[in-house]
Amino acid sequence: MTILDIDEKQLQVTDVDVTETVLIFKMADGRRIEAPLWWYPRLQAASPQDRRKWAILPFGDAVGWEDIDEYVSAKALIVGGPAPGAKPPAEAAE
Numbered sequence: 001m002t003i004l005d006i007d008e009k010q011l012q013v014t015d016v017d018v019t020e021t022v023l024i025f026k027m028a029d030g031r032r033i034e035a036p037l038w039w040y041p042r043l044q045a046a047s048p049q050d051r052r053k054w055a056i057l058p059f060g061d062a063v064g065w066e067d068i069d070e071y072v073s074a075k076a077l078i079v080g081g082p083a084p085g086a087k088p089p090a091e092a093a094e
Contacts, residue, residue, distance in 0.1 A: 011061035011074040018043065018051040025063065025074055033074065038089055039082035042070045
């Protein structure tokens with residue numbers, strides 16, 4: 001059996017983009033990691049201006065939006081899965 005071992009160097013975020021539907025981390029090794037924006041309800045509810053106020057955290061492997069108290073690690077995007085309480089758009093519309 002093979003076990004995925006993630007080297008911390010693989011987790012270095014260099015840029016971030018938040019669209020109306022997707023959160024994108026651009027990584028130092030050239031990869032792009034994407035997640036649906038609905039996975040992060042506070043980020044989804046934030047204004048476009050607040051979404052642009054991100055900062056790469058000191059170790060370089062996570063991003064924070066201090067004004068809306070949202071923090072996302074590269075590892076969380078790689079592993080995948082919504083934040084607690086997040087609902088898919090179809091379910092949220094019900």
